[in-house]
Amino acid sequence: MSRIRVGIIGCGAVAQILHLPTLYQLSDLFEVTAICDLSDKVLAGVGDAWGIAARQRDYKDLLALDTVDAVLIANPNVYHAEVAIAALAAGLHVLVEKPMCITLEENDAVIAAQASAGKIVQVGTMRRYAPAFIEACRIVQGMDDIRLAKAHDIIGRNSLVIDPTSRVIKADDIPQSVSESLRRRQDEQIRAAIGDAPDALKTAYNMMLGLSTHDSSAMRELLGMPKRVLHAAQRRGGRSMTAVFDYGDFLCLFSTGADNIPRYDTYLAIYGENRVLRVDYDTPFVRNLPITLSITETRDGLSKTESVTHPGWGDAFTEEWRAFHNSLVSGEPAKASPQDFRQDLLLYREMIQHMAQEAGLPA
Numbered sequence: 001m002s003r004i005r006v007g008i009i010g011c012g013a014v015a016q017i018l019h020l021p022t023l024y025q026l027s028d029l030f031e032v033t034a035i036c037d038l039s040d041k042v043l044a045g046v047g048d049a050w051g052i053a054a055r056q057r058d059y060k061d062l063l064a065l066d067t068v069d070a071v072l073i074a075n076p077n078v079y080h081a082e083v084a085i086a087a088l089a090a091g092l093h094v095l096v097e098k099p100m101c102i103t104l105e106e107n108d109a110v111i112a113a114q115a116s117a118g119k120i121v122q123v124g125t126m127r128r129y130a131p132a133f134i135e136a137c138r139i140v141q142g143m144d145d146i147r148l149a150k151a152h153d154i155i156g157r158n159s160l161v162i163d164p165t166s167r168v169i170k171a172d173d174i175p176q177s178v179s180e181s182l183r184r185r186q187d188e189q190i191r192a193a194i195g196d197a198p199d200a201l202k203t204a205y206n207m208m209l210g211l212s213t214h215d216s217s218a219m220r221e222l223l224g225m226p227k228r229v230l231h232a233a234q235r236r237g238g239r240s241m242t243a244v245f246d247y248g249d250f251l252c253l254f255s256t257g258a259d260n261i262p263r264y265d266t267y268l269a270i271y272g273e274n275r276v277l278r279v280d281y282d283t284p285f286v287r288n289l290p291i292t293l294s295i296t297e298t299r300d301g302l303s304k305t306e307s308v309t310h311p312g313w314g315d316a317f318t319e320e321w322r323a324f325h326n327s328l329v330s331g332e333p334a335k336a337s338p339q340d341f342r343q344d345l346l347l348y349r350e351m352i353q354h355m356a357q358e359a360g361l362p363a
Contacts, residue, residue: 072097080097223270276296295309
């Protein structure tokens with residue numbers, strides 16, 4: 001098990017720009033032995049570029065290969081749980097891109113499948129593996145005077161970064177009927193998760209699953225699970241939202257949104273009586289950009305010191321895959337586990353209830 005054979009299911013932009021280069025960098029730990037995608041164009045382009053001979057259009061055919069120990073699930077979100085459960089039944093370990101699933105029922109089904117298979121499942125919330133974030137968690141454990149926290153994530157459209165910096169082989173050969181089927185399934189899953197809600201709440205829920213899960217999962221590792229949601233509201237058709245989480249002695253202000261500025265305005269901040277910690281993230285679509293920990297503090301109440309720590313060059317995706325390898329070798333569960341992801345879904349359900357009430361809708 002020292003060198004893990006990986007099959008990749010879903011070879012879109014995230015796999016091409018982030019996971020494949022990372023696995024190539026970690027070739028002492030991993031070998032990509034098979035890929036799967038519905039697009040023949042993507043299969044041919046990615047397979048040729050990375051020298052991968054085994055190319056499947058049906059994920060079940062990939063799961064049946066005897067040259068795969070673990071799978072990366074990076075296909076559309078609505079299929080994540082289905083593929084994860086099938087992979088576990090096939091005796092394979094799983095690293096599944098976020099969101100792991102759409103509904104609590106799916107989440108519980110993955111948990112049951114993992115318990116039956118006895119395999120590792122890790123959810124791809126890679127920001128939690130950045131050394132700057134881990135150091136922040138260590139420091140916060142010793143803070144008993146937190147006054148306020150913030151989890152803030154406003155980003156430009158990913159294409160604003162991807163198009164000028166990367167070459168992505170696009171799946172423009174997939175029939176329109178497949179795309180329509182995907183949209184129908186997504187609508188069904190969102191309805192199963194939050195009911196027959198207005199489009200704005202559906203969009204907000206999708207934003208939570210796609211972007212906010214980075215922030216809420218990191219927030220929970222840093223601070224624990226909040227006691228309750230005090231406030232949540234959305235605007236701009238669900239593409240901009242805020243929430244307030246109650247931690248008893250302090251509140252956490254939560255904000256998520258998207259615009260057309262090509263940058264990431266993304267951070268976690270913890271405000272104590274004499275110290276402020278802030279972890280800043282940049283776009284993941286340019287590998288190895290710094291993730292930093294800034295500390296502002298006073299020791300005498302008269303002067304202040306400021307420091308910015310960049311623990312070293314590297315990428316959060318690299319650390320995520322190292323952690324996955326360590327779990328496979330040691331048998332230790334992943335911290336970003338299905339049980340852990342379930343806590344995000346519980347938070348999102350409560351946020352949606354507040355948003356519905358704020359809009360005058362039945363909760």
